[in-house]
Amino acid sequence: MISLKQGQIEAGEHKTAPVDEAGRRKFLKGSAAALALAPGMTLFAYGEAITKPAEQAVTTKSRWGLLIDAAKFSDEDVDACVKACQDENGWRDTGKPMTDAQWIRRVNLKNKKTDEQFSLPMMCQHCAEAPCVDVCPTGASFKRKDGIVLVDKHICIGCRYCMMACPYKARSFVHEHIEDQKEHAPRGIGTVESCTMCVHLVDEGKEPACVKAAPEGAMVFGDLNDKTSKLAQLIKSVATQQVRADLNLDPGVRYRNI
C-alpha cells in the first residue's frame, strides 16, 4: 500500500515539474490528503508522505529504519538491490574485490545441518550505539539525529578505524581517484564510505534505492519512532531479528526469517 501511494506521488511530481519548492510541498500534502481519503487508505500512510521542508534540520523525532524479509529474497533479488544502490550512488565493481567499494552486498547463508540456503542484503545497520562513531578520532563518523549513520567525508582522514570496528563489515575505503561522481553522492579518494540509507532521497521524502528495487514487501523502509508507521507496526506484530543482537548495538536495520 505504501509503495503504491509513493509511486503515485512521484508520478504527480514529474507532471507538475517545474514547480518551486513551496508549490511542490503543497502539492505533496494535497495529494497525500486526497489519497488518504481513498478507500482502503489508512491514516498512518499519511504521516510518512509529508516531506521535511528543505530548510528544516533533522530531529530525533524520527528514527529511520528498515525491515528486511530474507524469505522474500532470491539471489537475483539481492543483486538487483545492489545494482540499484550502485546506480543511485555511482559506485561500481572494477574487478578488484579486495579494494572495490561495497555499500551493500549479498550474504549467502547455509544451515549446515539442514542444507537450507538463502541470501540477504547486508549493509550499514545504522546502529543507535554505533561502534564506528565511537572509534572515529575526528568525529567524521557520526550519527544524524534521525538515526542515519554517515561519514562526514570533509573531515574523514582515512584512518579506517571505523572499518575495523564495524561488526557488519559495512564500510569500504576509496583507494583510487574517481571521476564523474553522481552530484548527489560525492565520493573520493582517501575517505571511508558506506550505505547512507540514501539520505539525499530520505530528506526529500523518498525511499532508499534498494527498497525500491526489492521485491514487493521484502524491504520496508520507515520511521521506527512513529508507532503508526508500517515499519513500526510490523516490528510490533511479527518476529524480527537483529544481526549480532548480542552486541547490543540497537541497529536500525532489522531482519525477518533468518
Next chain:
Amino acid sequence: MKIVLIMQKLIITLLGVAFIGVSLLASVGQASAQPEWMPNPPKAIGGQCDLDPKEMRKTHMTLLDHKRDQTMRDGIRTKKYSLKKCIACHAVKDKSNKCVTVKDERHFCRSCHDYAAVRIDCFDCHASRPEDSLNKATKAAGNSHDKLAGLSSIGKTGDTTDTTLRRFIAGEVK
C-alpha cells in the same frame, strides 16, 4: 592675410585639442580593458548569484563551508549556497557543447584559483559539472517526444537553474 593666419592658428589648435582628446580616450579605453593576465571568470548561464558577486568573490569559501556542515549534519537542503547549484549556474561549455570539468582551465572555479594559486580538493569528490543526466535530459526534452522523461531523469523538481541549464546546454542561451 591676417585672417589666413588666424585660421591657421585655429586649425592647429583644434587639431591639437582633437589629438589630446583622442589620446586621452585611447588611454581610458586601455584602462578599462582588463590586462590579459588578470583572472576573467566566465559568465554564469543566467539568473542571479546567491549573493552580490562582489561579496561572493570575497566570502564564497566560508559560505560553502557553512552550507556543507548544514547539509551534511542537519540535512538542510536549501538551494542557497549549495555547491551543486554553483556548479549548475556557473557551467561552462566547450566547443563540442559539453560542460567542462575542473580539469579544463576554463572551468569557472579555476578562473581565479589558478591565478591566486588556490588549490581546492572539493572536486576529488564533488561533480565539477552538472550531471550527465542533464545532458541526457536536454536531449529528451529537446526531442519533445517525452518531455516528462527528460525532467524525471533529473530526479528533482525542475527549478529555474535546471531549466536555464537545460536551455544553456541546448544552446538556447549563451
